[in-house]
Amino acid sequence: MRKSIKRAVIAGVAVVAVGGAATAAYAAWNANGSGVAGANATTAQELKVSAAKVTSGLLYPTGTGDAAVTIENPNKYPVTVTDIKWNDKDGVQADKKDCNNTGVYFGDFSKNDIGSNGLLSKLNLRLAGGETKTFTLADAVHMTNNSQNECQGAAFTIKVAVSGASADK
Template structure:
């Protein structure tokens, strides 16, 4: 470019254009507002329990006046999230079946437990509650070899 006037016009135009473009960016407005977002919680379903086959009991067996034995419980979690079994407590009178005779007085009792075992979402877990049950000397002779059903309340927490 040999024309100095044209060169000055182009330089001035470029500088003015850059300044105006920068001014537009600086002059942009911002705004914000407030409101509320909504979410809804699901409802927890109660766990269920199931029986464990007698063949699963190979240790921790009960004897009248003997040491505490083991209890097994199957805990089912119907929830879409994992739960932790925070407590198992007796909730009724134990009954005995398949013994050598009549087992009306079982003498069986369960001590409350806090197993803290996780049960997966929609899954189940068999818990062994070691040393949780005992049999008093009041147990009927017909309770020998019996499988005891002990009504329990199972408490779970999400987690």
């Protein structure tokens, strides 16, 4: 064979070999699939509340003061507390044994001494996941004029319930 024919044959074989390899690469199979992803939701844990305590604005008959409430969020996600409710049937406890009629009430007393029937609403008390925090509630306690004389100097605790919802991070 002549040199030019040999070169042409070798070049043709090389083109066929390269083209065949390209075809083999193009012939790769696609792999697709579908299925169901799974996840489990946690169960919400109840917020833990320490009794509200009078903190400032020392109470006296017809006086209004602040209260502090400590709330623990045992959940892994943030929570915003929107309402705090006191049930007057739970009463108010005093640290003095002879102070039976405390005359102390819980609610929103910011506008008047009538209050809000034991409810603080439209609050925005935010707790991160796992956080325990004490909040000061302005004008949340009021002492009426029928408080017993034995209640002078007493410290008061008030059982309250809180409600709220999960919050954005």
